[in-house]
Amino acid sequence: MRLIPDLGIRGINMDDRLLVIENLKIEYHSDSNVFHAVNGISFELGYKETIGLVGETGAGKTTTALAIMQLLPERTGFITDGRILFKGENIIGKDRAEMQKIRGASISMIFQDPLTCLNPLMTVGEQIKEALEIHKESIGSVEHIDQQVNQLFEMVGIPPARGREFPNQFSGGMKQRVMIAIALACNPELLIADEPTSALDVTIQAQVLNLMADLKKKINTSMIMISHDLGVVVKTCDRVAIMYAGEIVEIGAVEDIYADVKHHPYTEGLFGAIPDIHTKVSRLNAIDGLMPDPANLPTGCKFSPRCGHCMGICKTTPPGVWKSGSHSIACHLLVKEGDE
C-alpha cells in the first residue's frame, strides 16, 4: 500500500484546477550515478491559489519548478514518471516550439538571483519589451508595446525613465522588480516564484512581498512560491507543502501547517530550528544529521535516519497518509494512531 502519490490531491472539481501534478518522479543522471531528485509528488493548484513549496536544499523544490517549465537540463534531467496537467493538458513531452508558446505567456517564472537572470548587455526596458514581442501573437497586441512596457514599469514601482538603464545600475530589489515585470508582462495564469526574495535585505524583501501580494490580487494569477523561509510562506500562501528528499511529507492549508497540533516530525524540526523573534529559547532544537544522499536514499521513510520518533517500520516501509480535512501527513506515527 503506497499512498504518498495521493497526498496532495483534494479531489476538487477538475474545472477549478489550473495545475495538477500526479506522481511526478524526476532523476538526474551522471556518468556513474542516478540521483532521485523528486520521488513521486502530487499536488494541485486551483485558480487564483498560491501554494508554497517549503524545504531545504536538495528537497526537490526547484527541480519540480523546472519540470513544470520543461527547463530541466536536457542531457541529465529526466522525468521518469507522472503527469503535469496544465489546464487539463499534459505538458510533459510537448516539443520545444509548443513549450515556447506556453513559457512566459501562460506559465512564467521568477528566479532567485536577479543579477544572473538579467542580460547585462540589454537595457531593462528592452528586456521587458522582449518578453512582450516574443509572445505578441498569443497576447494579440502589437501596436502599443512601448506603452505596455511603461505600464509594467509603473506597476512594479519603477519610474519608466529608468528603462533606458542597464541591470548593473539597479539595486538588488529594483532588479527583482524588473524580473517581476518580465514575468508578468504577458499576464500568465501561473507564476512560479523560486526564492524570489532570498537574495534581498529584509526591508526590501518586505517591499517586494507587498508588491507581489498586490499584483497577485490585481491580475488574478495562480502562484507556486518556493521558499525555505517559513515566515515568507505564511505571508504569501494559501496552501503549503513541506518537501523532504524529493517527497511531500506534509501538505495542507496555511492554517493546518501553522496552527494545527499534528505535524510530520520534519515539519516540527523545521519550526524548532528557527530562532523565534518573539520568544526566547536558550537552545535551538536542531535536526540531527544531514539530508540523505539523493543517489542513495534510505528505504522506508526518507526522514527516518534523522527522526527522533523512528520506529522499526519506518526503516522498511514507506509511510501511508494520515488525512484530516485539507491536512495530509505521510508518517507512520499518525497512521498508527488509526485515523485512517
Add this chain to the structure above:
Amino acid sequence: MTPLFELKNVKKYFRVSGGMLHAVDDVSLSIPKAGTLGLVGESGCGKSTLGRLCIRLLEADDGEILFDDVDLRKLNKKEMHLRRTDMQMIFQDPLACLNARRNVFELISEPLTLNPYYWHKLSKPDITEKVVSLMDIVGLSKRFISSYPHELDGGRRQRIGIARALAVNPKFIVCDEPVSALDVSIQAQILNLLMDLQEEMGLTYMFITHNLSVVKHISSEIAVMYLGQCVEKATADELFQNPLHPYTKALLDAVPVPNLAYRDKVSAIRGELSNPINPAPGCRFALRCDNCSDACTQADFRLKDMGGGHFVACSLY
C-alpha cells in the same frame, strides 16, 4: 565588567570614483569578555567592513581598536601577526574561503603552520593530534580528515571554518554571517555549536548578520548599523522589546514571522539605502523615515544614553 575588545571612533572611508565612500563612520563599541555583540544591518551598512577592521584585515583610517587595552593599530606587522592568535574570523561562505586544493587536515593545520607563534613549537604528531581534537570539538567525524571541501556539504564546510578559527586558541572571534549560507536545520546545529564553544572556552564573539532572529538568539548585546553608523545599541532583550530608532523599528517590522498571528502585518518601510558616497550631513535614515523633521537633516546625531545601557542616535530623543 571591563571590555575585552573596544572600538573608539573608528572610521573607514574608501576612495571611489565620485568621492569618498563612508563605509564605517565614527563607530564606537565595546564587547565584554565572554560576551557576544551582535552587529545587524542590511547589505552595504558597513558591518562586514567593521568586522574586518577589528582584526586589521583592513586598516582603519582613524580611531582606536583596543584589545586587552592594547591599541592594535599601533602594532607593527610582526607584532600584529603574533596577536592574531588571540583573534580570528569565521567567514560567510565556507566554500569560497577554503582552498579547494587542500584537504581537511591541511586546512585545519594551516593556521598552526602559518603563525610564527607556533613555529618550532609543534612537532608533526602534535599537529595531527591537535587537528583531530579540533575536528572532534567542532563535530567533524575523523573519516573526513583527507576529504576536500567540495566533497563535504555546507554545514561540514562551515565546521572546518570554525575549526580553523579555533586552531590558534583565540579569545575573540569575529563571525561574519557564519550561518547565512546554510539551511535552517544545519544553521541551528552551527548556532548551537558556537554557543557551546563559547560556554566551554569563554570565547568572545562579534556576530555579524542580517538575520534578526539569529542575532537575537545568540547575542547578549546588539548594535544596529545603518550606512556606516551605529544608530542604536542595547541588550538583546531591550532592543527587541523596546526599539527606539525608527530604522530599528522598521527592521523588526519587516521580519517575516512564521506565525499565523503576524500574517497580515504589513511593513511600511519605503525606499532603499541612500548613497554612501559623500553622504549629506544629518541622519542618514532621514529620507526613509516617517518622523523626519528639519532638524534631522541639519546636524549629525551622536548616540545618546537612554539609561540601562540603551543608546540611540535620533532627533526624537
